[in-house]
Amino acid sequence: MAIMTGDTIKNKYESSRLHLGILIIAILIAYIKVFHAGFMTWDDGEYVLHNNDIRSFDPVNVRAWFSSYYIGNYHPLTMVSYAIDFMIGKQNALIYHVTGILLHICNTCLLYLFIKRIQPQPLIALFVALVFAVHPSQTESVSWIGERKTILFAFFYLLALVQYTKYVVTPSASGMALVFIWGAAAMLSKGMAVPLPLSLLAVDIWMGRNLKVSRPWVEKLPLIILSVIMGMVAIKAQESGKFLDWHPQYGGGETILYAGYAYVQYIIHFLVPAQLSVIYPYPEGGAGVMQYLFSVLALFILCMGVWSYRRQWYVLCGGIAFYTVNIVLLLQFIQFGDSLMADRYLYVAGIGILYPAVYYAYTWLGKRSRQAVPPAIMGIVAGVFLVMTFFRNDIWLSDFNFFNAMLDTFPNSAVAQYSVGAQLMKMGEYDKAELHMDKAVRIDPNNYKAWHNKGSLHLRQGRPMEALEALDKSIAINDYYKAHFTRAMLHEGTGKPDLALADIDKVLVVQPQNARAWYIKADCQEQMGKMDAALDNYNKAIEYESAEPLFFIRRGLLYGKMRKNTPAINDLNTAVALNPANGEALYYRGIIKYQNGISPCADLQGALQHGYRQAQPAIDKMCKK
Numbered sequence: 129m130a131i132m133t134g135d136t137i138k139n140k141y142e143s144s145r146l147h148l149g150i151l152i153i154a155i156l157i158a159y160i161k162v163f164h165a166g167f168m169t170w171d172d173g174e175y176v177l178h179n180n181d182i183r184s185f186d187p188v189n190v191r192a193w194f195s196s197y198y199i200g201n202y203h204p205l206t207m208v209s210y211a212i213d214f215m216i217g218k219q220n221a222l223i224y225h226v227t228g229i230l231l232h233i234c235n236t237c238l239l240y241l242f243i244k245r246i247q248p249q250p251l252i253a254l255f256v257a258l259v260f261a262v263h264p265s266q267t268e269s270v271s272w273i274g275e276r277k278t279i280l281f282a283f284f285y286l287l288a289l290v291q292y293t294k295y296v297v298t299p300s301a302s303g304m305a306l307v308f309i310w311g312a313a314a315m316l317s318k319g320m321a322v323p324l325p326l327s328l329l330a331v332d333i334w335m336g337r338n339l340k341v342s343r344p345w346v347e348k349l350p351l352i353i354l355s356v357i358m359g360m361v362a363i364k365a366q367e368s369g370k371f372l373d374w375h376p377q378y379g380g381g382e383t384i385l386y387a388g389y390a391y392v393q394y395i396i397h398f399l400v401p402a403q404l405s406v407i408y409p410y411p412e413g414g415a416g417v418m419q420y421l422f423s424v425l426a427l428f429i430l431c432m433g434v435w436s437y438r439r440q441w442y443v444l445c446g447g448i449a450f451y452t453v454n455i456v457l458l459l460q461f462i463q464f465g466d467s468l469m470a471d472r473y474l475y476v477a478g479i480g481i482l483y484p485a486v487y488y489a490y491t492w493l494g495k496r497s498r499q500a501v502p503p504a505i506m507g508i509v510a511g512v513f514l515v516m517t518f519f520r521n522d523i524w525l526s527d528f529n530f531f532n533a534m535l536d537t538f539p540n541s542a543v544a545q546y547s548v549g550a551q552l553m554k555m556g557e558y559d560k561a562e563l564h565m566d567k568a569v570r571i572d573p574n575n576y577k578a579w580h581n582k583g584s585l586h587l588r589q590g591r592p593m594e595a596l597e598a599l600d601k602s603i604a605i606n607d608y609y610k611a612h613f614t615r616a617m618l619h620e621g622t623g624k625p626d627l628a629l630a631d632i633d634k635v636l637v638v639q640p641q642n643a644r645a646w647y648i649k650a651d652c653q654e655q656m657g658k659m660d661a662a663l664d665n666y667n668k669a670i671e672y673e674s675a676e677p678l679f680f681i682r683r684g685l686l687y688g689k690m691r692k693n694t695p696a697i698n699d700l701n702t703a704v705a706l707n708p709a710n711g712e713a714l715y716y717r718g719i720i721k722y723q724n725g726i727s728p729c730a731d732l733q734g735a736l737q738h739g740y741r742q743a744q745p746a747i748d749k750m751c752k753k
Contacts, residue, residue: 146246147254151236151261152367154510158262159229160519163272165524166221169551170406171274174199175210177219179672180641180672182211197365205284205317206277216278224273225444231279232270236261238286242485245293246334249490255506256486260479262514264401268471269571271524277318277471284314285321285476292328296335304347311351319362320476322355330450330480363462386410387459388423390469394455395429398474398481401516405537406523407544408469408528451480467543522541527551542572546581553585561585584614592622609638615647643673651682659690677703677710688720696720711740718743722750 167177176182193207209227217223228384240257244250255714260266269278288310295303307328314321325348332344339345389411398402411419442534454477460468474481486506493502523533531551533546549564568578583598595618602611612631619628629652635645650665666683673679684699697720703713715735718728729751735743 281318315358317596334446385419388426391426394423406468409541447484511628546578625655711735711738
């Protein structure tokens with residue numbers, strides 16, 4: 129065995145520092161645009177902007193992180209990370225993006241260390257990590273604030289892999305316990321971490337361990353038990369968000385065909401990252417020739433994994449095993465969500481493709497060319513990916529870029545159509561939005577989100593009957609809480625508070641801390657003359673969203689109706705303090721002042737100056753000399 133001298137150790141350390149520096153600089157260049165990105169409407173609101181659970185570390189919120197599901201996921205440590213960001217920067221998107229990019233840097237460095245531990249060539253480790261760092265498919269996980277769970281679970285997952293390589297070399301109970309701790313943290317960050325015990329078996333293959341003896345299997349039993357438990361929790365979470373069984377029209381045979389198709393498509397997308405998309409809908413017209421062909425190819429790859437193990441081609445076998453165990457649960461055998469594939473699912477699984485690809489390409493080139501050729505070619509590939517990632521991050525700079533990119537890739541996708549329509553609706557371009565909504569429901573008449581968005585659009589257009597028809601269809605297809613919320617708004621605004629209450633109660637079952645839902649409930653009860661109940665629910669709304677002036681205005685007016693003038697004035701004072709340019713708050717404060725013998729004129733004049741025209745008649749009546 130060669131003895132490492134002091135100079136050898138120094139050179140090795142300096143080489144690692146140089147490689148890590150290259151990785152960090154490459155990531156900063158590739159993702160520099162993201163520092164200027166904001167929040168996306170796609171889940172960022174539910175996770176950050178409207179999520180009261182992350183606004184402090186009080187015991188109620190901490191308990192909620194560990195006892196609640198969020199958008200069909202159980203990931204308490206992800207909620208902790210959002211809470212830390214909120215503590216630092218409140219709702220400044222830059223803070224969340226900085227955290228995301230820092231996590232990606234950490235993950236890249238951990239991958240570099242991991243690959244160095246399972247094979248001897250530092251340049252192979254460098255290029256595996258470099259391609260991982262700048263691969264364009266990673267942008268969905270890194271640049272999207274709502275996908276924090278993927279890069280966070282990957283951080284702990286990679287820590288577990290690195291620790292496991294130490295354990296293999298120097299076995300100890302404490303070493304395996306640390307693997308278990310990192311694995312548990314990964315699973316508490318995202319359910320996608322449950323394949324970790326099987327990934328460790330892939331690492332065993334990469335490191336040449338003997339799998340015919342019992343130890344590599346027995347040592348993972350505690351982690352396997354945890355994975356089974358957390359897998360069941362993940363399924364329960366998906367059920368809670370009604371994300372399961374979205375495609376009941378596909379039977380067992382078609383499900384297997386789509387799984388085989390996706391298995392191979394992920395490999396193709398990773399090796400040749402062209403036509404990437406934020407969604408990959410099911411192929412039009414059902415399973416066809418390509419699905420059969422790719423399913424056969426998937427079976428061939430799996431057989432290749434077995435054959436390569438027998439031939440002791442451990443890099444290839446371990447890669448196939450690692451990729452397979454990390455992607456198999458995401459191949460829609462259990463149907464969830466409205467798309468067949470997603471780039472974020474390759475963030476960890478792609479390592480199983482990447483390591484063998486770099487290893488064999490680098491080795492093959494090294495045997496057939498000069499020493500400088502393999503690094504040069506690998507550097508060119510990484511450089512191309514870096515440029516692709518740099519430009520791909522444009523889609524994360526605005527909602528319109530995001531959804532339009534989706535539509536450009538899949539113009540016949542209902543999801544793409546209603547998503548672009550929703551964005552145009554928010555921009556006030558209702559006629560254009562309607563064209564997309566109509567196309568979405570024509571493409572997929574059973575898409576409840578498309579019908580919900582269509583109903584929301586008609587509500588904004590002032591077409592309540594058409595809105596009600598669309599929302600009824602959405603709820604008939606899937607008992608969608610957002611459709612109940614929108615229908616409650618419709619009933620509230622058309623003088624049907626009893627119907628609105630029935631809908632809003634269903635929303636509050638799913639989102640008990642939805643401040644706007646409590647406000648609607650309070651308003652409906654006030655319409656029905658139930659003043660005490662309305663007051664209780666205005667209090668709830670303010671408890672969950674204490675920075676919304678409207679809630680204080682309405683509670684203040686209710687206090688006024690109840691002849692409680694002091695709390696009425698206090699609430700309107702709070703509303704004005706929250707937004708001094710709120711003409712409505714100034715107007716009603718003036719009215720209540722007048723009723724109590726206090727001059728309202730300054731408030732009424734202020735309301736008029738801020739565009740509240742109803743103040744003019746009051747000024748004419750109450751402020752004559």
